Amino acid sequence: MTTTTGTATTTATAIVTTATTATTTARATSRPRLGPVPVLWLALLATPLAAGANAPVLILPDMARALGVSGSTATWLVASYAWAMAVGTPLLAGLLRRRGLRAVLRVASALLVGGTLLVAASPWLPLTLTGRAAQAAGGAGLTAVAMSLAGSARRMGVISAGFGILGASGPLLGAQLAHAVSWRLSLCVSVIAVLAVPMVSRYATTPSAPTDPAAPETAHQGRFDVRGAALLTAFVTALVLLPHAPAAALGSSAVAATLLALHIRRQPDGFVPAALIRKPLFLGSALLALALSGSYFTLLFSVPRLLADRAGWDAGTAGTGQLVALLTGSALSWLLAAASARMSRVAVRSVLVGVGAAAAAIAVFASWGPLLLVATVGGTFAATGANAVLSMHAVSSAPDPQRPTAIGLFALCYQLGGAFGPAIATALVLAA
DSSP states (O other), rough: OOBBBOOOBBBBBOOOOOOSSSOOOOSSSSSSSSSSSOHHHHHHHHTTHHHHHHHTTTTHHHHHHHHHHHHHHHHHHHHHHHHHHHHHHHHHHHHHHHHHHHHHHHHHHHHHHHHHHHHHOOHHHHHHHHHHHHHHHHHHHHHHHHHTTTOOOHHHHHHHHHHOOOOOHHHHHHHHHHHHHOOHHHGGGGGGGGGGGGHHHHHHOOOOOSTTSSSOOOOOOOOHHHHHHHHHHHHHHHHHHTTHHHHHHHHHHHHHHHHHEEEEEEOOTTOOHHHHTOOHHHHHHOOOOOOHHHHHHHHHHHHHHHHHHHHEEEHHHHHHHHHHHHHHHHHHHHHHHHHHSSSSSSHHHHHHHHHHHHHHHHHHOSSSHHHHHHHHHHHHHHHHHHHHHHHHHHTSSSOGGGGHHHHHHHHHHHHHHHHHHHHHHHHIIIOO
């Protein structure tokens, strides 16, 4: 939600690199290309997801009126996107590990294009929600590929900053497209990611592919843990529903978590590897990313309303100011990603936590417009920086065969923030 950085602003985002070989290769035609995939192609593959996640930020009332539903009901178009990103990332990362890069590119592209067609044509909310979920799952798969092929903190910083920039542009871009054409077009912007698929497919194989240029694309085979994947999906679904139906979701999430924990004990090398989630480095990185992402997405949806209520700004001024703030925060996060190799993990986390907490506190108490934009800068910096840097920390704790899984589970935590954020904003600010 993506919502990504920027819903994912997003969504999300989210998200990470495997930090494996930087010289992955591919057999596109009869002759593979050598060297890493150019990072701009990876950015094009991944970052439109963030624009698609954040496009509804300023047009939720228009969408609600067009579909004949309330504003709170319309937020499901955001929540469904965040849910599908959260669930789709580990599922398609598992497909990446088992079947290879080209299989993921095909499946993800089909989901993204098919979902976009549904969103563009559907007159009913349930079918539109289905289309949004398919878009998000497809975009999540493409993002998992891009992050797996990044290969370094600096290249991952470019992708993460791109998430921030596209996420930052999403609200204003969505509003402009809705005003000029239709709000449905605003929800279709993520489909441009498929333009990068042919080039990425020509350059790269799976993250675990051999470094021999003559070696074909390979993937990890083995029995797929269907039960583990289903239980994780049920658990994540219950968590996404928590802000909307607390009592039912709390009970459901407890049951799903218990069943998932028992399954992990019986099958420790399954869809959710026990050794991975027991590592403090992975778990701490993923949970901190979840907290910073949730704070960011809450700010993303709340600040335009706060600017109107507290500072008297009109929608156009608020949207422009938020765009500048989001772009600034994203640019600063790239500087952190570039410098992180020379910083200790404790120092990086201290910066992220300090800036994120300050941003939340400012948003709660500030009534001056520019100060609210400072809060947006801080929230964007913390979440986007966490996506770039903490993902490296999390994945470094995993053995090579489990790195695609680590990507998916870390991104799942980040994208859960994209699901929680809009609901929290609605409960605290938008419904007031």
